[in-house]
Amino acid sequence: MSASPLIEIRDLRIRFHGDDGRITHAVDSVDLSVANGATLGLVGESGCGKSVTSLAIMGLLPKQSAEISGAIRFDGLDLLQTPDPTLRDLRGDRLAMIFQEPMTSLNPSFTIGDQIIETILRHRGGSRKGARERAVELLRRVHIPSPERRIDEYPHKLSGGMRQRVMIAMALACDPRLLIADEPTTALDVTLQAQILELMRELKAASGAAIILITHDLGVVAEVCDEVAVMYAGEIVERAAVDELFSAPQHPYTVGLLGSIPRLDHRAEQLATIEGMVPNMAQPPAGCRFAARCPFVIEPCTAAPPPLVEVSPGHLSRCIRAPLERLVS
Amino acid sequence: MTALLEVSGLVKHFVAERSLFGRPVAHVRAVDGVSFSLEAGKTLALVGESGCGKSTVSRLVLRLIEPDAGTVRFDGRDLLALDAGGLRKFRREAQIIFQDPYASLNPRMTVGQILTEPLALHDLVPPPQRRARVAEILRLVGLEPRLARRYPHEFSGGQRQRIAIARALAVEPKLIICDEPVSALDVSIRSQILNLLRELQDRFGLAYIFVSHDLAVVKHIADHVAVMNLGQIVETAEADALFASPRHPYSRALLSAIPLPQPKAKRTTVLLEGEIPSALNPPAGCRFHTRCPFVIERCRNQAPALLADGTGHATACHRTAELPSADAILPTAGGFSPALAKLVAAFSRKTEGGSPAGVGIQGTASTTK
Numbered sequence: 102m103s104a105s106p107l108i109e110i111r112d113l114r115i116r117f118h119g120d121d122g123r124i125t126h127a128v129d130s131v132d133l134s135v136a137n138g139a140t141l142g143l144v145g146e147s148g149c150g151k152s153v154t155s156l157a158i159m160g161l162l163p164k165q166s167a168e169i170s171g172a173i174r175f176d177g178l179d180l181l182q183t184p185d186p187t188l189r190d191l192r193g194d195r196l197a198m199i200f201q202e203p204m205t206s207l208n209p210s211f212t213i214g215d216q217i218i219e220t221i222l223r224h225r226g227g228s229r230k231g232a233r234e235r236a237v238e239l240l241r242r243v244h245i246p247s248p249e250r251r252i253d254e255y256p257h258k259l260s261g262g263m264r265q266r267v268m269i270a271m272a273l274a275c276d277p278r279l280l281i282a283d284e285p286t287t288a289l290d291v292t293l294q295a296q297i298l299e300l301m302r303e304l305k306a307a308s309g310a311a312i313i314l315i316t317h318d319l320g321v322v323a324e325v326c327d328e329v330a331v332m333y334a335g336e337i338v339e340r341a342a343v344d345e346l347f348s349a350p351q352h353p354y355t356v357g358l359l360g361s362i363p364r365l366d367h368r369a370e371q372l373a374t375i376e377g378m379v380p381n382m383a384q385p386p387a388g389c390r391f392a393a394r395c396p397f398v399i400e401p402c403t404a405a406p407p408p409l410v411e412v413s414p415g416h417l418s419r420c421i422r423a424p425l426e427r428l429v430s
Numbered sequence: 431m432t433a434l435l436e437v438s439g440l441v442k443h444f445v446a447e448r449s450l451f452g453r454p455v456a457h458v459r460a461v462d463g464v465s466f467s468l469e470a471g472k473t474l475a476l477v478g479e480s481g482c483g484k485s486t487v488s489r490l491v492l493r494l495i496e497p498d499a500g501t502v503r504f505d506g507r508d509l510l511a512l513d514a515g516g517l518r519k520f521r522r523e524a525q526i527i528f529q530d531p532y533a534s535l536n537p538r539m540t541v542g543q544i545l546t547e548p549l550a551l552h553d554l555v556p557p558p559q560r561r562a563r564v565a566e567i568l569r570l571v572g573l574e575p576r577l578a579r580r581y582p583h584e585f586s587g588g589q590r591q592r593i594a595i596a597r598a599l600a601v602e603p604k605l606i607i608c609d610e611p612v613s614a615l616d617v618s619i620r621s622q623i624l625n626l627l628r629e630l631q632d633r634f635g636l637a638y639i640f641v642s643h644d645l646a647v648v649k650h651i652a653d654h655v656a657v658m659n660l661g662q663i664v665e666t667a668e669a670d671a672l673f674a675s676p677r678h679p680y681s682r683a684l685l686s687a688i689p690l691p692q693p694k695a696k697r698t699t700v701l702l703e704g705e706i707p708s709a710l711n712p713p714a715g716c717r718f719h720t721r722c723p724f725v726i727e728r729c730r731n732q733a734p735a736l737l738a739d740g741t742g743h744a745t746a747c748h749r750t751a752e753l754p755s756a757d758a759i760l761p762t763a764g765g766f767s768p769a770l771a772k773l774v775a776a777f778s779r780k781t782e783g784g785s786p787a788g789v790g791i792q793g794t795a796s797t798t799k
Binding site: 319 | 479621628643645649651673683684686688690694701704705762765767769770772774775776
């Protein structure tokens with residue numbers, strides 16, 4: 102909520118044109134902003150549009166099939182209007198991304214050192230020797246033991262947790278202003294996940310970079326994010342500060358999600374379930390997209406798409422029945 | 431009460447490397463002396479990180495792979511002594527559900543064929559009645575009988591897992607091994623499957639071995655928990671006891687590493703340093719000593735035995751008695767704010783009017799008990 106956000110997304114819409122002529126509404130009227138040094142959690146289930154949104158920010162969506170409209174303002178530029186060469190200069194420099202699969206996002210035929218050094222030389226220039234020193238320094242920052250030796254190893258020699266550290270080191274190579282992390286710990290064991298999350302917190306404190314963390318794990322969100330946006334069927338259905346969202350959610354989908362996770366700090370005889378299925382995004386429903394699965398649905402919900410409105414200061418919900426407390430008191 | 435399943439001293443070493451002449455030179459010690467027992471109608475969770483041997487144990491119990499040593503007794507019978515016919519009979523009583531419902535169903539068979547096969551194989555239901563039985567099983571797992579004509583690819587991940595559960599139920603087993611059954615599913619679907627598994631257990635008195643890396647899920651479903659590290663059980667106890675006072679440093683680290691959906695949660699996370707050692711060359715002494723924050727000299731040389739106290743809570747750690755209290759790493763209760771608790775209750779109340787996790791709807795008569 103700072104005066105000038107680092108990145109501001111306005112009315113982002115993404116449609117995919119399939120080979121068979123079908124149009125999928127992947128993302129609809131998404132508004133987001135992240136301030137310098139803040140961490141935004143982007144939460145939702147498979148297919149809700151969270152990863153597509155991040156790929157749009159990075160300019161990585163296929164031009165032939167993806168139709169994108171809206172604006173993504175970053176550092177004085179509109180990324181959607183920025184020509185490719187400029188985008189290539191930005192990516193890996195001021196904009197960086199970490200993906201879920203550390204195995205497939207590293208090139209198996211180059212050493213990890215080569216891959217980090219390439220990034221540094223591409224964006225910062227200088228000598229190869231200097232870049233190598235910087236690469237060793239980066240590996241040390243992400244707690245890779247004996248980095249002078251590890252730097253000459255190939256990705257297959259490293260474990261999953263190590264590879265994810267290398268990915269993080271590479272993303273940090275040029276001190277990015279914005280780091281997008283797409284399910285960075287999903288493929289890892291819990292003890293390694295805890296290490297990586299701790300590392301991300303540490304690096305954020307040290308660098309002041311903004312982070313967009315994409316995840317389906319509400320526990321991870323609670324541990325590292327300042328603000329949360331919940332996505333459902335291509336739309337943001339709720340946005341709030343992290344404490345607010347977990348203590349007083351204002352969208353029924355968020356309530357269902359919070360009720361459906363088994364938790365260590367609360368024993369429920371029966372977990373909440375969200376009945377039904379995600380709507381077909383080739384023909385999104387006319388009204389609220391969650392209406393068919395919502396226990397609080399009323400007639401007007403299905404008539405017109407609900408707007409994202411402020412329920413309390415800084416807390417937005419796309420539900421005409423919010424504030425939800427009214428319904429249960 | 432005698433146990434339904436009694437496993438003792440189970441060992442399985444896989445050959446990792448052979449010499450030029452085919453002699454094994456390196457072994458992965460996947461399972462190294464695992465013992466436990468399970469009563470009918472109860473759930474035992476096997477917990478641990480990738481490579482700890484939990485899935486290997488589940489396959490050994492079904493004799494899908496042969497153990498190198500140890501015994502498995504099921505309902506009083508020694509499984510390792512069974513011949514092919516006896517083994518087939520046993521497989522009727524013990525079934526398995528896998529993690530990936532995309533890979534565990536034959537894409538070229540309809541759901542009806544998938545569910546008829548076990549009925550025919552074990553000759554449980556005469557052919558004319560098989561279709562009705564398939565319909566009944568589908569209803570049990572919350573799917574409509576008309577879906578029997580469809581192929582697996584037409585279903586979502588959660589529905590496929592229901593089909594896999596239906597296939598396991600078809601033979602009316604006493605034991606189902608659930609190998610990470612919800613790990614590949616979205617959170618809202620995960621809760622549906624967990625609720626379904628619990629309802630089926632209550633209804634048919636099923637015993638489960640629930641293999642999982644997720645302690646929050648385990649807390650929700652298990653009666654008894656065994657924590658595994660590098661092929662060995664390091665702690666085992668009643669679920670309530672283990673979650674209230676975990677003893678082994680590894681169990682504590684696992685518990686404290688789970689992110690809590692509670693932004694202001696106050697607790698200490700035990701961060702383990704370093705990587706998980708390889709089962710190819712497990713550390714000498716206690717296999718956890720390379721990562722253990724409480725390591726002393728003795729741990730490096732001498733492997734601790736799994737010792738039980740009077741309540742049956744067993745720990746394999748030399749320092750069990752000296753470890754500090756686990757209170758600091760345990761989550762504080764009251765994860766739900768009062769407002770959230772009310773909302774979730776209202777959410778669940780309303781959805782239950784529709785169709786719950788699937789059991790008991792349309793008044794299916796049980797033939798399974």
